[in-house]
Amino acid sequence: MKKCINDPEKLVAELLEGYTLAFPDKVKLEGENLVMRTYPKELGKVALVTLGGSGHEPGLSGFVGYGMLDASVPGEIFAAPGPQKCLDAIKRADRGGGVLFVVLNHAGDVLTANITMEMALEEGLNIRMIIVHDDIASGPIDKPEERRGLVGFLPMIKVAGAAAEEGRTLEEIVAIAERMGRSMRTLAVAFNPATHPATGDAMFDLAEDEMSIGMGQHGEAGTERLPMKSANETTDLMLQMLLDDLEVEAGEELLVIVNGAGATTYMELFIVFRRLHMILTNKKIKIARSLIGEYITTQEQGGFQILVARMDRELLRLWDSPSDSPYFISR
Numbered sequence: 001m002k003k004c005i006n007d008p009e010k011l012v013a014e015l016l017e018g019y020t021l022a023f024p025d026k027v028k029l030e031g032e033n034l035v036m037r038t039y040p041k042e043l044g045k046v047a048l049v050t051l052g053g054s055g056h057e058p059g060l061s062g063f064v065g066y067g068m069l070d071a072s073v074p075g076e077i078f079a080a081p082g083p084q085k086c087l088d089a090i091k092r093a094d095r096g097g098g099v100l101f102v103v104l105n106h107a108g109d110v111l112t113a114n115i116t117m118e119m120a121l122e123e124g125l126n127i128r129m130i131i132v133h134d135d136i137a138s139g140p141i142d143k144p145e146e147r148r149g150l151v152g153f154l155p156m157i158k159v160a161g162a163a164a165e166e167g168r169t170l171e172e173i174v175a176i177a178e179r180m181g182r183s184m185r186t187l188a189v190a191f192n193p194a195t196h197p198a199t200g201d202a203m204f205d206l207a208e209d210e211m212s213i214g215m216g217q218h219g220e221a222g223t224e225r226l227p228m229k230s231a232n233e234t235t236d237l238m239l240q241m242l243l244d245d246l247e248v249e250a251g252e253e254l255l256v257i258v259n260g261a262g263a264t265t266y267m268e269l270f271i272v273f274r275r276l277h278m279i280l281t282n283k284k285i286k287i288a289r290s291l292i293g294e295y296i297t298t299q300e301q302g303g304f305q306i307l308v309a310r311m312d313r314e315l316l317r318l319w320d321s322p323s324d325s326p327y328f329i330s331r
Contacts, residue, residue, distance in 0.1 A: 001195045001197075001200035003197050005197060008197070008198035008199075009198075011054070011077060011197060011198060012033065012054045012074060012075075012076055012077065013033060015054060015057070016029060016033050016035065016054075016061070016074060017029065019035075019057075019061065019062075019326075020035065022326075023326040024038065025038060026038055026064070026065045026324065026325060026326050027061070027064050027065065027325075027326060030092060031085070031088050031089070031092065032085050032088070033074060034071060034072075034073055034085065034088065034089045034092065035061040035064050035071065035072040035073075035074065036064065036070070036071050036089070036092060036093065037064055037065060037066070037069075037070050037071070037093075039066075040070070040093075040095060041066070041070060041095055041164070041165065042095065043095050043096050044095060044096050044097050044167070045095050045096075045097045045164055045165065045167055046095075046097040046098050046099065046100060046163075046164040046168070046169070046170050046173050047070040047071070047090075047093040047094055047095055047097070047098075047099045047100070047164070048068070048069045048070050048071075048093075048099075048100050048102060048157055048160060048161050048164060049069070049070060049071045049072070049073070049086070049089050049090050049093050049099055049100070049101050049102070050069055050071075050072050050073070050101070050102045050103065050104075050153070050157070051072070051073040051074075051075070051080060051081055051086050051089075051103065051109060051112060051113065051116075052072075052073075052074065052075065052080070052104060052106075052109055053074070053075040053076065053077060053078045053079045053080060053081075053108070053109075054074045054075060054076060054077050054078075055077040055078050055196075055197065055298065055299060056078075056217065056296050056297055056298060057297060058294070058295065058296075058297075058326065058327040059151075059153065059154075059295055059296030059297070060072050060074075060104075060153065060296070061074055062295075062325065062326050062327035062328075063154065063157060063325045063326075063327060063328055064325055064326075065323065065324050065325030065326065065328075066165070066322070066323060066324040066325070067158075067161045067162050067165050067321060067322055067323030067324060067325075067330070068157050068158060068161040068323050068325045068328065069102075069157055069161065069325070070093040070095075071089040071090070071092060071093040072089075073085050073086045073089045075108075077196065077197060077198055078196070078218055079108060080106075080108035080109045080111070080112045081112060082112065083112050083113075083115040083116040083119060084119075086101075086112060086113070086116040087116055087119050087120055087123075090116070090120055090125065090127065091125070094125065094126075097126075097164075097167075097169070097170065098126035098127060098128070098169075098170035099120075099125065099126065099127045099128075099170075100127075100128055100129075100130060100160060100164070100170065100173055100174065100177065101113060101116070101117065101120075101127055101128065101129040101130070102129075102130055102132065102153065102156060102157055102160070102177070103129060103130070103131050103132065103149070104131075104132045104148070104149025104150075104153055105131050105132060105133040105135075105145070105147060105148050105149040106148060106149060106217070106218070109149075110131065113129060117129050126170060128170055128171075128174050130156070130160075130174060130177045130178065130181065131145070131149070131181075132149035132150075132152050132153045132156050132181065133145065133146075133147035133148065133149055133152075133181070134147065134149060134150055134151070134152025134181070134184050134185055134186040134307065135147050135148040135149065135150045135152075135186050135187070135188070135214075135216070136185050136186065136187055136214075136241065136242065136245045137187055137188070137213065137214025137215075137216075137222055137223045138214070138216065138220070141245060148216055148217065148220070149217075150186040150188060150217060150259075150296070150305050150307070151186055151257055151259040151295055151296050151305045151307050152181070152184045152186050152307060152309075153296070154257065154291075154295050154296075154328070155180055155184060155255060155257070155307070155309055155319065156177055156180050156181060156184075158318070158319055158323065158328070159176055159177070159180050159315055159318040159319060160173050160176060160177040160180070161323065162318040162319070162321035162322075162323065163176050163318055165321070165322075166321075176314070176315075176318065179312075179315070180309070180315060183246075183309050183310040183311070183312075183315070184246075184255075184307060184308070184309035184310075185242045185245050185246045185307070185308055185309070186242075186305050186306065186307040187213070187214065187238045187241055187242055187305065187306055188213075188214060188215050188216070188217075188222075188261070188303060188304070188305040188306075189211055189212065189213050189214075189215065189222075189234060189238060189303045189304060189305075190204075190206060190211065190212045190215035190219075190222065190261065190301060190302065190303035191206070191211050191228070191264070191302035191303045192206055192263065192300075192301065192302040192303075193205065193206055193219065193301060194219070194261075194262060194298045194299035194300055194301035195299060195300065196299075197299060203218065203219035203298070203301075204219035204221075206225075209227055209228050210225050210226070210227065210228060211225070211226055211227075211228050211229065211234070211303070212224075212225050212226075212303075213225075213226060213237070213238065215303065217296070217298055218298065219298075231268065231271045231272055231275060232275050234272075235272050235275040235276060235279070235306070236275070236279065238306050239275075239276060239279055239280075239306065239308075242306060242308045243283075243285075243308065246308060246310060248285060248308065248310065249285075250283060250284040250285060251284060251285070251286075252285055252286070252310055253285075253286045253287075253288035253310070253311050253316070254280070254285060254286065254287055254288060254308050254309060254310060254311065255288060255289045255290070255291075255307070255308070255309040255311050255315075255319065256273070256276055256280075256287050256289075256290045256291075256306070256307065256308055256309075257290070257291045257292075257295070257305075257306070257307040257309075258272050258273050258276070258290075258291070258292045258293075258304055258305070258306055258307075259293070259294065259295050259296060259304060259305040259306075259307065260293065260294040260297065260304050261294075261297055261298055261301040261302060261303040261304055261305070262294065262297035262298055262299050262300050262301045262302075263300040263301060263302040264302050264303060264304050266292070266293075268304075269292050269293070269304060270292060272304060272306070273290065273292050276306070288311050288316060289311070289316065289319055289320075295327065295328075
């Protein structure tokens, strides 16, 4: 393993310090390495807070800023932070309009979030929690609580954050976030494993001539291992699974995101998107908005995620609303 790091014990602290120094007009560190907006939103508006392990940069802290998150609570590498840190971030972010706690569906994150919610409610805070569970590979359609959270966090916080900037109430924002959650599906593929940056251990094993459909963000087992396929063959397989699960029909409008896992080049991601565009055009399904890049990664893991989301007029308007975070800017 080759990593450009210093002391493995100081990885997260140095990462967060460097990140906030790089974007001082957008983010700052407060408390116990909490990533906060440099300029808090107006009093009376709903705040958005999230949590998650480090090592997936830029997600999740890369999306703290105007029109998106108000605070992110990073844990250690691939580990959830503690509930006390989360409660501290929630209190700091609260502007008097309530707090939406956005949590990706991973066991450690959900455990921390549930304890945090109990503590927050005991203190009388106005807070609601929403779980991101967009991964179709990790659970059946009738059991969304079993589905993991992947890049679906991004459209979730984008539309909810835009609604918060508009001054919508907490209950209204929860309803919008829930609608976004019901409307999106994600599927991942892995080509080669990541290594833990502190230990050098591979997170899973995958033969040189294999790929894994449905691999989780932390190397959780996928639905099947297949011989390595071409970009077109891989995209065809993944997209059909997504369209079937979401029950997309001709004439509908989709948001499409291709998210690189960390080692897959933009060359490869654009070749995948080319095929997505070709298939959807042939099916008379409109790509209303698209995004190609690295938004939540796992070190040097090879592979990508495809997200498709059914968009109505309001969701499209909120997606297009202004935002200004280090890794997502819209005007």
